[in-house]
Amino acid sequence: MKLLVKSPYFGRIDFREQGREHTEPIYLGIASFLDDDQETFLVYDWRAPVSSLYYDGAPGPAAYQTPEGEMFGTMELKRQFVIKEGKIDVMFDTGVTIGDELLQQVLSHSADNQMKSIVATIQREQNAVIRNDKSRMLVVQGAAGSGKTSAALQRVAYLLYKYRATLKADQVLLFSPNPLFNSYVSSVLPELGEENMMQTTFQAYLAHQLGKEFELEDVFAQMESILNAEEGPWLNVKKASIFFKSSPAFLQIISKYTSLLEKKDMMFREIRFQGRLIISAETMKKKFYEYDPGIKLVNRIDLMKQWMLKELMTFAHAERSAAWVDDQIELLSQEEYQRAYTKIRRKQMGTKDSFDDHELERNLLAKMIVNEWLKPVRKWIKRLRYVDVKGLYRELFRNKELMLTLNSGGDLPEMWDQIAEQTLLELKDKKLSYEDSTPYLYLQELLKGFQTNTLIRHVFIDEVQDYSPFQLEYLKRLFPRARMTALGDLNQGIYAHTDVLGGSLESLKELYGAGETEVISLTKSYRSTYEIVDFTRSMMPGGENIVAFDRQGDLPQVIMESNLEQLHGDIIKDIQQLHEQGYEHTAIICKTDEESKRVYEALKETLPLKLITKTTPSYIRGTLVIPSYLAKGVEFDAVLIYNGSESSYSRESERKLFYTVCTRAMHLLHIYSLGQPSRFITDIHSDKYTKISK
Structure with missing residues (x-):
């Protein structure tokens, strides 16, 4: 009621039902509002069946689905409003899409430290994601800034509305990319009058299951070790280990292993x-x-x-x-x-x-x-602790002949001996690398019985490209009654195991089968200006398929710096100017956590900075210093890449990481470079950015 007083509606459609002379004006808001008779709708909830006309239809013949069947008629008017504090700021009539005028106004605003609802600007393709309630598995492949996460959260609100008699908020679970993201999206559902769904991270689940027995590496620590490592034997072994242990082949090996254990070689721990x-x-x-x-x-x-x-x-x-x-x-x-x-x-x-x-x-x-x-x-x-899970998992890496047998004669990775040695050393020290945690837990569950959760009815996985096929199969078994919504962008697959998914999220059809899976692609990017999208899509193979929303701005700047002192001086001036221009939510994005801490220490006396680490509980408004992998999923008015040089971003495996950090910018993108810029920049046509030499 309080929300409706400030902004009672955002849309109106005039619809004349087939066979009737009377045209009904239908107003849409974030919730239903009835007349005193409690039967006449003055404002319809945006999730009501008739509201789909607003998102999908255009003036002319139109139809919408109701519980009783399809309703046909004519849409005579489609109008949009921006109402603030009870006053109409903007009002205009529009056609098929939600008008560019409204989007322009919404997108030109400053970024925030919390995601907002998008019910007034939902696009047709996003509406298809929100109202899909047929598929067991819904895969949303969306370009950076296409609104896939926003659409997913509105989808939660839609499901809670449509199935309010049987579905509760605590039966919906969101797996977020990191704990920070949980706070970032936490205001969306309450803003729509719904309770928040349950939120967690996959790492938190692993820690709950295995944290008492092992010192667990998390995905961020894994990322740090890879980004900071020099090219050489250790890095090659680590990458090969991650790839193999994340693969469907290793999942099959563990399944076959438990079948073998039914016949021989079971291990137990003595009782003393x-x-x-x-x-x-x-x-x-x-x-x-x-x-x-x-x-x-x-x-x-x-x-x-x-x-x-x-x-x-x-x-x-x-x-x-x-x-x-x-x-x-x-x-x-x-x-x-x-x-x-x-x-x-x-x-x-x-x-x-x-x-x-x-x-x-x-x-x-x-x-x-x-x-x-x-x-x-x-x-x-x-608690079945007498089952020697650790010994059995160790045996897979100690006994090469066993592994070859379980792999059905297939080849093991070239560096298998080194992978096995590395794994055995970690197990001896009671450590589990990130790539070992899920396979270990999977083996444990196969031996002791799966602790399935039958209460959860919908599982949402954001940044699904960051999950291995092994992890996704595990989640499928963990929530046997749940429907799954997976959202991702392979162009933002920054972790070492991402390549296991292959070149397309279409491979996720294998999880539940093609008949129960639907894939929806969102190709239009709304977050950034046309110039930033045009620049960033040029970095990626197939980037020409990304459609930039026509909101004009400045070309990205690539600023060449000759030394560290000059770099820091220019960043200080840049941030100060941005503050004067009204850019309140800015980010200095560094490659690693280590680099973020160095930059923060160097600049904190001059600038009002906030350092973001993996333990930071929530995003804060202001100027943030943040490592690349923690910036995923959020947006800033302006982004300053601390060092986008060839010496910093040179490996092909870092292309997606560089693309991801550049796509965080809504209005301005400035890339500083100590020396020669990264080839991810220089390979782009020079008319897509402004080069400044200092």
């Missing part, structure tokens, strides 16, 4: 108490293979749990007479003794036993003490 062996690993292995071979591996492990708990009970009974138990009884304080007495009396209610009998007293206390001391062991067994 106070240094004494209760059940040996060999005894456990023998018991495991005594079960009917027809029983699945997971079920056999569960049967073993029941058997081991009984064995532990037998051990506990025998242990009550041990000397250490008497020692513990003697050490009981008066308070502990009283607690034990009360607890035992409660259990003995209605029996003839008396706590006054010394022998009985000793037996009851012994039972209590042994049970208490064995509680961690019992817990360990119930």
